[in-house]
Amino acid sequence: MDASFEPPERPGTLSSLLRWTVACAAMPPLLLPALALGPLRPSSSDALMRTWCLWARRVFGVDVDVVDHNEGGYDDGAPYVFLQLNQTSLSEAFVTTAALPRWALIFMNIEFAALPFIGWVPVSQGSVVVVRQWSAQARRAVDRAADAMRRGACFYMSIEGRRSPDGALGPYKKGAAVLAIRSGARIVPMVFHGARDVLPFGEWRVRPGRVRVELLPAIETEGLSYADRDALVERLRVLAQSQGLGRPPG
Template identity: 80%
Template sequence: MDVPPSPPTRPGLLSSLLRWGVACAAMPPLLTPALLLGPVSPGASDALMRTWCLWARRVFGVDVEVVDHNEGRYDASSYLFLQLNQTSLSETFVTPPALPRPVRIFMNIEYAALPFAGWVPWAQGSTVVVRQWSAQARRAVDRAAQALRAGASYYMSIEGRRSEDGRLNPYRKGAAVLAIHSGATLVPMVFHGARDVLPFGEWRVRPGRVRVELLPAIPTEGLRYEDRDALVERLRALAQARGLE
């Protein structure tokens, strides 16, 4: 009989402080240039961000496996990489190197305020949304859709916030509306183990393994606004088929 793996052990206080110190010490030399390059050379800025993420993974002892069901074939003009389960701040350094191309982020104002982690994507042209301000949120969706139609790719969470207990939050329709309005190809993403290495409300990162699945791409050409509910249901069914509830 298979025995489920035990959860990663929380490291000690001094060890955690040391690891955070080492990870953060690399931010100014790598991410200050990334911040400055963001508006003029997003690709170079993205490369520096990915470098810091790989450094943070190594410092914290987090191994990441990427399973790409599209086998690296991304030939469409624009993609919306859509995270189906958001559970942990560890996704901040797990996600960028797992993506097959540079992206902008559709992010809330709280994330945009994070030093470097939020500033650099904002400098690269990412879209900031204030969800409590419905008119601003609608304008943000329109701006992102325009950028997608112009050939940019985006990354966003369909839940819009982290789950406290690991269960799926209600799915927001904005992601489906954005994909339909822009005609971008959807790439659903599922994360396994991110919450284990950094649970909600914790700051001590546990060494462990995270698996990121890029599920088969979903074209949205021909879909209409009236199809948004069915698309959201289809995406949630994909998450549930991966053992998420």
Template identity: 30%
Template sequence: MCIVVTVVATAIIFPLTVVAAIITLDPGASVWVVRLLWSPVLIRAGGARVVVTGQENVDPKRPTIYVSNHQSTLDIPIHFVTVPVNFRYVAKHQLKYVPLIGWYLWIAGHIFVNRGQRDKAIASLDAAARKIRGGTSVFLYPEGTRSDDGSVLPFKKGPFALALKARVPVVPITIEGSGKVMPKNSWNIKPGPVYVRIGKPIDTTAFAEDDREGLARAVRDVIIAQSLELGGKGGDSEQAVAAAGVEGEAPSRRNAS
């Protein structure tokens, strides 16, 4: 039933995002349509009861990079609702080719990154940094994939290169419970609570311009601490950074295998 509601809601609301962008001549208007209409429908269909804390750390007037762990497909609509900022997602370039969802992401000006090609990935991050310095906030999932068991996976360093290029604050966000409501690679819905905790901004100017790993560890440590506070599994603080070209896996673990 949930997937039917998702498909129908997407098919109906997608044209509205296009109309909003055309009428206002502002692609960002489509983000508000998604936040106010599409996201609540999907959250209700998924059976999630969302509890959010820390919204005082969200400043719509300040360009910011929002970073969260990733447990479920539901995370996307939940974050649209709980982080009331006209942000853009940084998404895998493969999503560009998904009917309706990909079209929406393109029209709304969300940022696609081709992780498989280094030159294109760097160009995408440079473009994103320019957009952020121009006043646009972005949202990303540095694990690069959804966690199978709810633990916080190692982070890719690329997103933090973006943060250091843009020199804007990073706000760590922890989501807990969405993986139980809608597990990865499953439409087996189990209604329940989902907790979102928004941490205090981390000042990127306190890090050297090339200290991607240091910033990644600092942000991840906050997300792990918040996960534990919310009753989650936290994560291995030593396995902080993912192996090059690999999502959700640290170098030592990969080498050992």
């Protein structure tokens, strides 16, 4: 972002409490049906989740600009991994739906899955939960996701797997590369600008503002093998750095 950019002023406690009350009040009427519909009609469940996310953005005064370098050219029925290259803020929980061009399951950690409604609903739709500290379970989670993708499912996931407290890029995990290679899916790298300014790490008061999400050109994985996973992860990290994310090398 521009060096002269100043984050919006943090709203007051009373104003923030009121906004959270209004945002959360819409959860039961929208997300309880979404939870029930998840196993039966996941697309309808997703529509309700998107409606709540839109409501939350309006309540908090958060606008989203989406720049799609693929110009919407996504093949119907083809698997994609929509891969977030920088995870910095919980605001992404209600921002991401505005940027995803297709409905996608989520490859999520157990901490996010435990969040009331916004974590439960994706689980009900068939999203895959991973316990990263449990390597055997993590491998089974990748197997489940790869099987779903071979049937045409798409997944959204973060390559870091957790939020960065200071905006620097964290370690990149190999699971996303392995999943894409095994399923032959294209990777659509996603970068978020401004999400941390809207809701900084450790903060609960959401600041009105604008988040820009870029969907970078899709990366083909056809012809790659398991042995190529490290090179693919490194390619993604270099791509993130080229977008000005995290700290410069060295």
